[in-house]
Amino acid sequence: MKKTIFLLLFSLTLCGFAQEKEFKGDPDRVFKVARDMAFNNQRAQAQDSLLLILTKYPDYHDIRSFLASTYSWDGAYDKARKEFSYVLEKSPQRLTTWEAAIKNELWSESPFKALEMSKKALKQFPNNPDILYLKASAEDASGNKQEALKTINNSLLLHPNHEKTLAYKTSLISDLSLNTIGLKSSVDLYSQVFDPMQYYLLKYVRQTKFGSIHGKLNVSHRFASTGAQFEVDAYPRILPGLYAYLNFGVSNSFLYPDIRYGAELHKSLPLSLEASLGFRALKYSSTTTIYTGSVGWYSGNSYWSFRAYVTPGEPKASKSGTLTYRKYRSDANNYLSIAAGMGFSPDIYRFNFEGNEDEIINLKSQKFNVGYYFTSSNNKNSWGVQAGVSHQEISFDPGNYFWIYSFGISWDFRFR
Known part of the structure; x- marks a missing residue:
């Protein structure tokens, strides 16, 4: 409290000084107070003091x-550059000034100027780890x-224990x-009627400048039979904040649709929101089309998402929805996921409908899933x-339910 009052009185005194053409006083003392003001949300007053x-x-x-x-800090990059x-022209041996000047160029989104400055700084401070770090940042940007x-x-050959550089290498x-x-690999265990059902997935993902492409082989062992499905997913970037999801899959097994395809648009919105809208189509004896959309919201390290499915049919359309919550840790690959949903959607139902789509899509279902992902x-x-649990109405015995207990593990390996 006393420090705040002192700074206020001092700033009023400086207003009086500002009326003068030349500074009169102890520059070291005024500089110290001006620094405190700058770090206490009185930047403009501090700048006036420093200029004086x-x-x-x-x-x-x-x-x-x-x-x-x-x-x-205020975003006045041209004034800072001056x-x-x-x-630096007067005193090129000031390391901290070189660092601050290069950061100014990076913050102003001028990476080529930052790179040029870092090369000049390295002539003054050869192999300095902090300057090399900024040079790499400029090259990256x-x-x-x-x-x-x-x-x-x-840099790490010369400074193997430089923590920022080590962390940056991992990121790069x-x-x-x-x-x-x-x-x-996952398994579904049924409380009655069905034997355990097994699912396996092998995938290859390639990141491109246009977006990622996913090739997938799905294999299932169900009803004493084993079948496979080949799928390709693509996530092309269209415009900043707008990308698409495209899907196509084929199978010659009764365990999967003969053909499946789908498309969806995803758009970033203000207030950390995002939304999507699209469809999925599954061709068994006939083609079932499912319309889907989602709304997501990022809040700090948390992410909430609600996805809905609507499947037209007789006597009425089937509706289902899932609410998902993710709590992120260090990055997007490390998180806890919790999901709860109600209703039935054939896009996530794993049986062949055998021509009974209209009856099956109106089945009642509730589910709860939890997952933990780490690198x-x-x-x-x-x-x-x-791990998850579902309460599913039995298709051939409406009004009665069985429980489905699901367990799965996954592993991904990234390489250049």
Whole structure:
């Protein structure tokens, strides 16, 4: 409280000084107070104080460099660039000023200027790990992750324990790992009627500049039979904040649709919201079309999503919905997922309808699932464990239900 009152009184005093053309006072004392003001949401008053000191002490580089930093924090990148240039021309051996000046260029989305400055700084401070880190950041921001990784590797040869550089290398390798192979195995255990049903998935994912492409082989063992389905999913980017989902699959097994296909548009919205709208089509003896859409909301490390399915039919359309919550940890690959849903949708139902689509899609169903997903320290390996329970109406005995207990594990491996 006393410090706040002091800063207020001091700022009023400085207003009086500001009426003068030249600073009169102790520059070190005023600089200290101005710094405190800058860090206490009084940036404009602090900048006025620093400018006033510089009228008498133009080469007090600590003050001018700090002034430039405050401009940079405020997004006044051109003003910051001017002050940084003045200091570095007069005193090129100021490491902290080089670092702040390069960050100013990165924050202003001028990565090529940042790269040029980092090269100049390295002439003054050869192999400095912090400057090399900023150089790699500039290379990364200018779209050259390979060069950034090369810079990081060279830096680690000289400074193997530099924590920021080690963490950045892990991030770059993850970004450059454009290929993923994955395996998933799950089982459904029924309280009555059916024997356990097994499901397996083998996938290959390739990241491209247009979006990701997923090739999948689904294998099921059900009803004493084994069948397979081949699928391709694509997520093409259309515009910033707008991408699509495209799907096509084929099978010659009665355990899967003969053909399945679908499409959906996903759009980012203000207030950390996103929405999607699309359809799925499954061809057995006839074709069933399912319309679907979702709404998602990001809040800090949490994500909420509601997805609905509507399947036209007689005597009425079938409706179902699932609410999902995710709690993220270090990144998007490390999270806890909880989902609860009601209603039936043939897009996620795993049986052949055998021509009884209209009756089956109106079955009652409730489900609850939980999953935990985590990665190795280098982000190359990802694992997941899933468990769930469903309360499903029996198709040939309406009004009676069985319980389905589901368990699954998954593994993904990313590589370059």
